[in-house]
Amino acid sequence: MKIDSINWEILQCLQENARLSNAEIGRKIGLSSPAVAERIKKLEDYGILKGYKAEVSYEKTGYQLKAMITLKAFMGRLKPFMLKVTEFNEVLNCYRITGNENIIIEVVLRDQIHLQEFIDRLITYGEVKTHIILSNLVENNPIIDQAQLDDFDV
Amino acid sequence: MKIDSINWEILQCLQENARLSNAEIGRKIGLSSPAVAERIKKLEDYGILKGYKAEVSYEKTGYQLKAMITLKAFMGRLKPFMLKVTEFNEVLNCYRITGNENIIIEVVLRDQIHLQEFIDRLITYGEVKTHIILSNLVENNPIIDQAQLDDFDV
DNA sequence: AATGAAATATACTCCCT
DNA sequence: AGGGAGTATATTTCATT
Numbered sequence: 001m002k003i004d005s006i007n008w009e010i011l012q013c014l015q016e017n018a019r020l021s022n023a024e025i026g027r028k029i030g031l032s033s034p035a036v037a038e039r040i041k042k043l044e045d046y047g048i049l050k051g052y053k054a055e056v057s058y059e060k061t062g063y064q065l066k067a068m069i070t071l072k073a074f075m076g077r078l079k080p081f082m083l084k085v086t087e088f089n090e091v092l093n094c095y096r097i098t099g100n101e102n103i104i105i106e107v108v109l110r111d112q113i114h115l116q117e118f119i120d121r122l123i124t125y126g127e128v129k130t131h132i133i134l135s136n137l138v139e140n141n142p143i144i145d146q147a148q149l150d151d152f153d154v
Numbered sequence: 155m156k157i158d159s160i161n162w163e164i165l166q167c168l169q170e171n172a173r174l175s176n177a178e179i180g181r182k183i184g185l186s187s188p189a190v191a192e193r194i195k196k197l198e199d200y201g202i203l204k205g206y207k208a209e210v211s212y213e214k215t216g217y218q219l220k221a222m223i224t225l226k227a228f229m230g231r232l233k234p235f236m237l238k239v240t241e242f243n244e245v246l247n248c249y250r251i252t253g254n255e256n257i258i259i260e261v262v263l264r265d266q267i268h269l270q271e272f273i274d275r276l277i278t279y280g281e282v283k284t285h286i287i288l289s290n291l292v293e294n295n296p297i298i299d300q301a302q303l304d305d306f307d308v
Numbered sequence: 309a310a311t312g313a314a315a316t317a318t319a320c321t322c323c324c325t
Numbered sequence: 326a327g328g329g330a331g332t333a334t335a336t337t338t339c340a341t342t
Contacts, residue, residue, distance in 0.1 A: 014208035050209040054168035094292035097285035131251035138248035
């Protein structure tokens with residue numbers, strides 16, 4: 001499927017505010033609301049739009065700490081970990097990666113005690129490195145049309 | 155502000171699908187639509203709901219690669235990097251972290267050539283380690299009520 | 309803080325171009 | 326693939342409890 005410039009405008013609108021109405025999007029980009037609805041449906045059907053998520057503040061919901069934790073799995077412990085990690089509700093994202101470590105986990109935690117308890121759960125699977133997030137320099141930056149990358153980044 | 159169980163239900167709904175109408179949310183949790191609207195407005199005003207973002211597939215928008223890149227900044231190069239990173243449109247998230255590295259960057263890239271070019275931009279700021287993301291074990295897991303963590307994780 | 313009702317706005321379906 | 330009309334549904338405001 002081809003993503004034309006109008007679809008990129010729709011993707012940009014929805015990445016900024018997923019709760020915009022079709023009518024509001026249509027006004028911004030000069031299209032009728034049924035046309036916007038039809039384009040959004042196609043973007044969803046093709047898996048380009050994967051979903052719409054509310055961003056919830058972890059600090060204000062009682063999670064003082066956010067951390068990136070890497071795991072270098074012990075022999076034969078990677079698969080058991082991959083099955084187990086889906087049960088950890090503190091985990092926001094977990095990726096299999098290349099490099100010296102096998103896994104990187106993004107996690108929210110109540111406090112230092114909770115962090116310690118979480119690390120204890122991990123160390124049976126491998127070597128753990130903890131990086132506490134101090135601040136956000138870029139947060140949820142939207143994906144843009146590749147064709148525009150060079151103009152911006154040079 | 156207190157987040158009661160009804161607000162947690164609303165947060166859960168919106169983290170699953172931010173484009174649900176207030177009326178639909180109300181039907182799910184047994185509340186009228188004006189009541190839902192009022193609660194959402196308060197959650198927004200208190201900064202608990204920070205925004206609503208469409209999830210866009212990086213693979214299907216022409217970005218074959220996603221990577222986590224760490225930076226261990228050279229002396230005096232951390233601040234210049236922090237100013238510069240906001241201009242890199244490939245960067246989805248960038249965090250200041252504790253540990254051996256100072257910065258972790260989540261980035262989408264067209265291909266290996268683009269990755270190489272991006273690393274070249276970083277190496278003037280510090281020591282770079284690249285971890286290409288192979289797969290997603292957990293993706294955008296919602297934040298849940300702390301009180302429910304133990305029940306789930308044990 | 310929630311409900312119900314009235315006014316406005318939006319979404320959805322269908323037909324036309 | 327998009328516009329316009331008509332119907333159903335949703336949002337918003339306000340009065341009431």
